[in-house]
Amino acid sequence: MKKTLDCKDVLENLSSYVDGDGSAELREALEEHIAHCRRCRVIFDTTRRTLKMVLDVDPFEVPLAVSARLYARLETVLSEVS
Amino acid sequence: MQKAKRPNQGVADEDDFVLVDRVLAGDRRAFESLVRRHERRVFRVSLAVLGNAEDAEEAMQDTFIKAYRHLGQFRRESKFTTWLTRIAINEAIQKRQGRRDFVSLDDSRGERALLMPRRTESWHADPENLYGKQELRRIVEVAIRDLPAIYREAFVLRDIEEMTAEEAADALGITVGALKSRILRARLLVREALAASLQVPPTLGKRILHAAEGVGISVAIRLMRAVRKEV
Numbered sequence: 001m002k003k004t005l006d007c008k009d010v011l012e013n014l015s016s017y018v019d020g021d022g023s024a025e026l027r028e029a030l031e032e033h034i035a036h037c038r039r040c041r042v043i044f045d046t047t048r049r050t051l052k053m054v055l056d057v058d059p060f061e062v063p064l065a066v067s068a069r070l071y072a073r074l075e076t077v078l079s080e081v082s
Numbered sequence: 083m084q085k086a087k088r089p090n091q092g093v094a095d096e097d098d099f100v101l102v103d104r105v106l107a108g109d110r111r112a113f114e115s116l117v118r119r120h121e122r123r124v125f126r127v128s129l130a131v132l133g134n135a136e137d138a139e140e141a142m143q144d145t146f147i148k149a150y151r152h153l154g155q156f157r158r159e160s161k162f163t164t165w166l167t168r169i170a171i172n173e174a175i176q177k178r179q180g181r182r183d184f185v186s187l188d189d190s191r192g193e194r195a196l197l198m199p200r201r202t203e204s205w206h207a208d209p210e211n212l213y214g215k216q217e218l219r220r221i222v223e224v225a226i227r228d229l230p231a232i233y234r235e236a237f238v239l240r241d242i243e244e245m246t247a248e249e250a251a252d253a254l255g256i257t258v259g260a261l262k263s264r265i266l267r268a269r270l271l272v273r274e275a276l277a278a279s280l281q282v283p284p285t286l287g288k289r290i291l292h293a294a295e296g297v298g299i300s301v302a303i304r305l306m307r308a309v310r311k312e313v
Contacts, residue, residue, distance in 0.1 A: 011198075011199075011270075012266070014266060014269070014270075015262060015265055015266045015269065018269075039199075039202045042202050042203065042204050043199050043202060043273070045204070045205075046204070046205055046273055046276075046277060046280075046281075047269055047270070047273050049205060050269065050272055050273040050276055051241055051269065053209070053218070053222060053276070054222055054226075054241055054242060054272070055241075055242075057215065057218055057219040057222045058219075059219055059222050059223045059226060059242065060122075060125065060126045060129055060223060060226075060242075061122070062121055062122055062125045062142075063135070066125070066135070066139045066142075067121060069139065069143075070117070070121060070139075070142060070143055070146070071114070071117070073143050073147075074113075074114070074117065074143070074146060074147070074150075077147050077150075078110055078113065078150060079110075
């Protein structure tokens with residue numbers, strides 16, 4: 001028998017869906033739900049886009065000054081340790 | 083669906099092992115190479131735990147000094163990045179606990195309740211065209227920075243550093259189940275924050291139709307007629 005899911009079940013399985021985990025049966029049930037539910041479809045789609053966007057923009061660079069101070073401190077400390 | 087991978091990612095673990103060997107044989111320049119390869123990861127992880135750049139800078143310096151001093155204890159049972167990330171997290175957590183403004187981050191109440199998404203309109207097709215790359219990056223950074231610390235840590239390890247759920251849970255000293263529950267909430271919170279900037283504002287008719295999914299179509303049609311009369 002096919003499993004039917006409500007919106008809460010669908011949301012709880014959002015992560016495994018976008019990560020590509022979970023059984024084929026679960027994926028099928030999720031896909032069937034989102035084909036008919038606009039709200040869940042938008043949430044799935046925009047969550048996927050969120051994760052892709054985070055990787056694309058590659059956030060939080062080390063500021064140049066911070067990097068320079070790191071190398072300066074390591075230079076001092078490492079020569080003491082050696 | 084497979085997660086998108088950054089094209090320049092994938093610093094080979096074997097290269098790290100070679101560099102570790104050289105450092106242990108007395109080559110200090112090799113340590114500099116290790117730092118160059120991993121400084122961004124260590125900075126991001128420190129920032130994720132501590133929430134501000136000043137503290138993260140100090141934690142990053144202390145992490146590399148500690149790694150250098152304890153490099154002989156690295157057993158190669160894990161990747162070098164996992165070992166280094168664990169040191170970074172411990173350093174940052176210690177610093178956070180020593181901070182005078184530190185408050186307990188117990189958010190178990192929120193962790194049990196699943197966040198219900200509120201912004202459920204679709205997004206602009208090409209946000210980069212709308213904002214430009216720099217501005218988009220700033221929007222993403224603010225969304226992540228504003229997360230409560232326990233969600234920020236999980237999100238940075240799993241969805242920026244692309245550790246597996248098991249590696250991230252291990253590094254944070256929590257169960258895989260707890261990690262997964264935090265990551266779901268973190269993703270929904272980041273999505274919600276980005277939606278504020280990226281969703282397409284719905285037309286009035288569309289808003290009423292969406293509401294109709296809850297109240298039934300006949301009520302919605304009456305509502306639409308009433309609104310038309312008002313306008």
